[in-house]
Amino acid sequence: MRDTLLLNADGTPLSIAPLSTLTWQESIKLIWLDRIQVLEWHDDWQVHSPSVTLTVPSVMMVREYVKRNTNMSFSRNSIYCRDNYICQYCREMFSHKELTLDHVTPKSKGGTTSWTNIVTACKKCNNNKADYTHIKPYKTPRKPDFHQLYSRADHIQVEYEVWYKYINRVPGKEQQYA
Numbered sequence: 001m002r003d004t005l006l007l008n009a010d011g012t013p014l015s016i017a018p019l020s021t022l023t024w025q026e027s028i029k030l031i032w033l034d035r036i037q038v039l040e041w042h043d044d045w046q047v048h049s050p051s052v053t054l055t056v057p058s059v060m061m062v063r064e065y066v067k068r069n070t071n072m073s074f075s076r077n078s079i080y081c082r083d084n085y086i087c088q089y090c091r092e093m094f095s096h097k098e099l100t101l102d103h104v105t106p107k108s109k110g111g112t113t114s115w116t117n118i119v120t121a122c123k124k125c126n127n128n129k130a131d132y133t134h135i136k137p138y139k140t141p142r143k144p145d146f147h148q149l150y151s152r153a154d155h156i157q158v159e160y161e162v163w164y165k166y167i168n169r170v171p172g173k174e175q176q177y178a
Contacts, residue, residue: 008065088121
């Protein structure tokens, strides 16, 4: 489980798919090392040592800007985000638990596991398609860039409601914090 959202110095997440998060242990360590600025705290969550009680941070921001890798890594979460959590066959929206990945050209027929051959499919459609090649997705799969995935951030499932106000920021716009 991830407990703390990690933001870049401009107030945007370091990554979207997967969302840049840390465990509470990692976030406490960064506080002690004075490498981050805490923007939000978990109001009802404290951790204790024999001599110290600390509130766990919910949202943190790095002090120095980290240059974003605009080359998106291929992952299940990135595909879900690119396809807006929509089955590319029946065009219905599903949660990540109800989705699968489908090879447009099946591996058994020479298809590769790549941006241009993988789409999001619900379990029913994926089973119905099987290894047929005549059933095509309604959108041709393409490799997205960072900004295309970022624009779909509202579909990303988050652990805590307060994270939404940081995830939905426009990249490139400087944010001011006290």
